[in-house]
Structure formats: structure tokens, C-alpha cells
Amino acid sequence: MTSPKLFGIGVRICGDYQAAEDTLNDVYLTIWQRKKGFDPARGRALSWLCTMARNRSIDWVRRYGRPTESDALLASMPTLDPDPESLALLADESDQLHLCLEKLKPQQRAAIETAFFEGVTYSNLADRERVPLGTMKTWVRRGLLSLRDCLDGR
């Protein structure tokens, strides 16, 4: 079922259940009202839905800010599966992403993963890691370049 995944994305990025609900509703409304429909050549359905949910959640955080994280919400927030075994069932392309990520320096990889799963900006990342903004940008950009080269088979 789609909505627990989409709702999970909203909850994690917005840090707010009501916002996650609004985001989920917004995603469905967009699809339902989308006059042009969906071009299947552009990607798999679930990936597309998830990407839209993540982008909408990030838009929400940019507009309203991330709420002060309450203990209750944090306690109930599902944690990420740290076990790469869960990736075992994925297709080859996912293996490739995984392999390419393995090649990155730990700090590069961690920064990119945090950016993805938390939906945070460069400044947030730098604050969290207590490094200068420029340093964080360099880590991420070098990581992204390595990732691109690896994914392109260079």
C-alpha cells in the first residue's frame, strides 16, 4: 500500500503529523487533478510518488519551518533501517547505487544520506556536524561528483 510510505516521508521530513497529512493529501490531489496524467517513460510509479511526497514535504518545511521537535514525536518516529540487508531484494540499479556509495568517504556518504532522509539544507548539515559551511559544501560536492562518475561507469 502506498500511503504508509508516503506518510512516513512526510512525517520524517516535516516532523509534524498534521503537516504530513496535508502533504499526503496534496500529493493525491495533485495526481487526481493532473490533467496531463503521468508519462510512464519517466520512471516507476512508486518512486515518482515518493519523490513528489518528499519534495512537497521540503516545500512545507521551507515555508513554515521545522516545528520544535517534541519528545513524543521523536519517540514515536520510526528509525531508519540501518541494515543494508534490506537492500538485498532490490534491483541491479540499486546495487549499483549502493556500490557507488560504498566508494565514497564516510563523511561524504553520511552527509548525502542525511540530506536525503532528513531533507535538510547545507546550513543545517554544517550545524549538525559542527563544521564550516564551506567544508560541508566541499564534502557533499566531492561526494556527488564521485557518485556521478561511478554511476556513469567512469
Add this chain to the structure above:
Amino acid sequence: MADSIDPDPDTVTAAELALGLLEGQALRDAEMRRRGDILFSEKVARWERHFALWFERWPEAIPPESAREALMRTIGIKPANDNPRSWKVATFLGTAVAAALVMFLAVRQAPSPVEIPAAEPSRFLAAALTAEDGVTRVPVLIELPGKRLRMPPAIDVPAGRSAQLWLIAGDDRPAPIGILQTSDRGLSAQLSLPNRVAEGAVLAISIEPMGGSPTGRPTGPVVASGALTSI
């Protein structure tokens, strides 16, 4: 900085935009480029597809019932509040809608030859109609046994004409089953469906004179069609 070590800084900027790292002027510039620069927007989309593989690891969270109800309202289905099974029905509707949404996105698969017992309550038919361009998919949801059809406002009906729905089962002649009406939530129709609809029967929409084809057969262009599946 990336600019000094890479001849293709666009790729990095595209990834930064896809991840949501940018803010302020850099974000506004990148968003503007995504809207106006096809090559750049393709790069962003490419990164999004790469990163989308990570969604497999994303923890799920069960939406509260209020989210399901809001979803139902969004697409114009009212959960029956006086029905003791309303929660169950609402849950099922949520699943059905999600399934319909995913289905219209997915590449259509060959339908299985299962007959749908229309007498059974809380069943739905769905279809991913292919529009005239052969690419665009449009979702359609039919509630059984109410025989109410809903779809987004994806069909352009010229003034003074009607969009008529047809059911084509096997080699049978297309049977007229309803006329699409415009509402504030898209298009809908009250269908006159047979009690049994064969899985894989095709739903088609043609543009006809106001009120429907005078001959009982499609006379105008078919603007969308697709196979029905029970969900």
C-alpha cells in the same frame, strides 16, 4: 569548490536541488533553471531517479483515519458515517484509490480472466485509460455496486458535445454505459453497467453529439480507452 574541480557544475547543482540542499538565491536560481532549461531539468530528474532507490529504506508510518477521510473528500467520495463498517470501507477506499493511482502510473499488464461478481459489496473497477497521444495515462475508478464512475478532468469536451462512455466486452459491439458530467471534483458518471463485467473489458470514451450518440454506436473520435481491472 565544485566549480574549480569539475567542468560540469550543472550536474552538482542539479543534485543539490534534487536533494533540497540549496536555499536563498541559489535555490531560486536553480528552481528557475529547472523550469526553463530542459537539459538542466533532465539532470535533476535523473538524480531524483537515482536517489529514489533509497525510498525502499524509508520507514513507513500509518496515516491516521482523518487522513483517509480527507483523501476521500479530495476525490469526492463521502465515507458513510452512519455505516458501522465505515472505517473498514474508508480503509478499503484508501487502498483502492492508492491502487488506482499506482495502477494508472504503472505499465498496464495483461488482465487475468476473472469474472467480477457485481453483487458483492465494496468492489471497485479501475482502469488506466490511454489518451489519444498514446502515452498519457488517466485513472478511472468505478464504485460497485453503485456503478458510479469518477475520473480527473482529463478529457476536453468541446462545447455543445458530450463525452460518452462505452463498454466493450470481448468481440461484442461497444455498449453505451453513460455520459460524463463535469463536477467541481473532476468528471463523473452514473453508469448503466451489466451485472457482470468481464475482467479485461475495455472502457472507451468518445466525443458525441450533446446527450450521446443518436445511433447507439460510437460516431465521434475515441479520446481515451483502457482495460478494466477489479481492485
